[in-house]
Amino acid sequence: KQEVTQIPAALSVPEGENLVLNCSFTDSAIYNLQWFRQDPGKGLTSLLLIQSSQREQTSGRLNASLDKSSGRSTLYIAASQPGDSATYLCAVVMDMGRRALTFGSGTRLQVQP
Amino acid sequence: DADVTQTPRNRITKTGKRIMLECSQTKGHDRMYWYRQDPGLGLRLIYYSFDVKDINKGEISDGYSVSRQAQAKFSLSLESAIPNQTALYFCATGQGNGYEQYFGPGTRLTVT
Numbered sequence: 001k002q003e004v005t006q007i008p009a010a011l012s013v014p015e016g017e018n019l020v021l022n023c024s025f026t027d028s029a030i031y032n033l034q035w036f037r038q039d040p041g042k043g044l045t046s047l048l049l050i051q052s053s054q055r056e057q058t059s060g061r062l063n064a065s066l067d068k069s070s071g072r073s074t075l076y077i078a079a080s081q082p083g084d085s086a087t088y089l090c091a092v093v094m095d096m097g098r099r100a101l102t103f104g105s106g107t108r109l110q111v112q113p
Numbered sequence: 114d115a116d117v118t119q120t121p122r123n124r125i126t127k128t129g130k131r132i133m134l135e136c137s138q139t140k141g142h143d144r145m146y147w148y149r150q151d152p153g154l155g156l157r158l159i160y161y162s163f164d165v166k167d168i169n170k171g172e173i174s175d176g177y178s179v180s181r182q183a184q185a186k187f188s189l190s191l192e193s194a195i196p197n198q199t200a201l202y203f204c205a206t207g208q209g210n211g212y213e214q215y216f217g218p219g220t221r222l223t224v225t
Contacts (some may be wrong), residue, residue: 004155032212043117043203044156056173089155093212100146100171101214105157 002027002094013080014112021075021107023090028068032094035075036085038106040081047088048075074103080111116140117217119204124195125223132153134189134220138186144207145187146169147179149200156203162187194224 003026013019023033032051036044048057048064050073056065073090077103085109091101116139136145144163148156148171148173159169160179168179176198180188193196201221205214 009153011198034212036216041122043218045207046213048216049213053191087193088144091155094214098161098169099207100158100161101148101156103148105153105155 002092002102004090004092004102004104006030006088006107008107009105010110012110012112015080015082017080017111018076018078019080019109021077021090021109022087022105023050023073023075025058025071025073025091025092027094028071030068030094031052031096033060033066033073033090033092034101035073036089036091038089041109044089057064077109080109082113096100117204117206117215119202119217119220120211121220122218123221126196127225130194132194132222134204134222135155135200136187136189136217138185138204138206138217140206140208140215141184141218142206142208142215142219143184144209146205147177147187147189148153148203148205149173149198150203150219151200159189159202185214191222191224196224198222199224 034049035047050066061078087106089106091103146161147159162181165181204217
């Protein structure tokens with residue numbers, strides 16, 4: 001059974017810092033890995049999707065990397081802002097038929113102004 | 114207007130009551146999912162559907178049932194609610210061969 005772990009569970013940084021969120025998974029037979037942002041009362045927003053054949057994806061100040069063989073992904077946030085405060089979830093797709101997501105428990109990020 | 118809507122947004126109910134959570138989407142997607150999230154945990158799959166005639170159980174389907182009334186509507190029912198079903202429930206959609214999923218705002222359910 002796939003287990004997805006995110007470390008740290010919570011993180012507080014001052015505005016302007018660069019930071020890294022970590023995600024690890026036990027079964028490397030994934031089709032893709034996705035990073036989501038969760039804001040209270042607003043559901044989940046997809047940030048980046050990395051296919052299993054890719055090494056990284058970038059969107060603005062966000063960069064996600066994937067090392068499938070070692071079962072790891074990182075989300076790098078450059079020049080953090082208070083508006084980045086949210087919970088960040090990583091999730092993997094194991095089954096191309098269902099395309100359902102297996103989630104980690106998230107990292108709660110607080111960016112202090 | 115939001116592409117994926119969920120009603121109600123918040124609900125408090127008593128043990129043993131039947132309750133239905135509804136999800137509607139305007140994205141025209143064929144795939145729909147129900148997940149639940151417990152504090153400090155990731156989302157877990159309850160049920161999923163690829164069209165109105167295709168309903169499948171996820172990892173934690175016990176105590177739940179679903180109905181796909183139309184391509185755009187997917188409802189989750191708790192036949193006899195129990196306190197450990199207190200959670201945040203999310204509906205999501207996906208299209209065809211794509212991997213991306215689009216989530217509703219969630220329903221916070223409390224069973225007392």
